[in-house]
Amino acid sequence: MTSQRKRVLILCTGNVARSQMAEGLLRHLAGDRFEVFSAGLTPSYVRPNAIAVMKELGIDISHHRSKSLNEFLDAPFDYVITVCDHASQHCPIFPGPAKRIHWSIKDPVAPGDEEAQLEAFREARDDLKNRLAGFVADES
Numbered sequence: 001m002t003s004q005r006k007r008v009l010i011l012c013t014g015n016v017a018r019s020q021m022a023e024g025l026l027r028h029l030a031g032d033r034f035e036v037f038s039a040g041l042t043p044s045y046v047r048p049n050a051i052a053v054m055k056e057l058g059i060d061i062s063h064h065r066s067k068s069l070n071e072f073l074d075a076p077f078d079y080v081i082t083v084c085d086h087a088s089q090h091c092p093i094f095p096g097p098a099k100r101i102h103w104s105i106k107d108p109v110a111p112g113d114e115e116a117q118l119e120a121f122r123e124a125r126d127d128l129k130n131r132l133a134g135f136v137a138d139e140s
Contacts, residue, residue, distance in 0.1 A: 013042060018083040019040060
């Protein structure tokens with residue numbers, strides 16, 4: 001682990017969709033410039049639709065697991081990015097210089113047929129991709 005790499009934690013309520021996609025996107029966009037983690041307040045499993053829409057971009061998150069925020073409470077981070085309002089409101093204070101960033105990304109987990117659900121995941125993925133591209137550019 002090199003000290004030049006900035007550590008980023010991406011938080012969401014469940015660590016099942018938005019934060020998982022953001023973790024995969026940031027790793028893809030930034031290469032090895034960041035050490036990227038994601039977690040949730042109430043983790044469960046990575047949604048198959050999140051895996052599917054990331055695969056459309058050639059990014060494999062099928063090996064990701066849903067992680068609890070508790071795994072990271074004592075770890076220092078340069079950035080803590082919340083991608084849902086609930087996580088932003090309940091995010092604890094992290095040790096060290098962590099800069100908090102909040103993006104209100106629409107929850108893609110919604111009722112509807114399979115195609116409507118996939119489209120909601122694509123919209124969330126593309127919103128995250130645009131925001132993360134800006135984040136990477138600003139940090140270069």
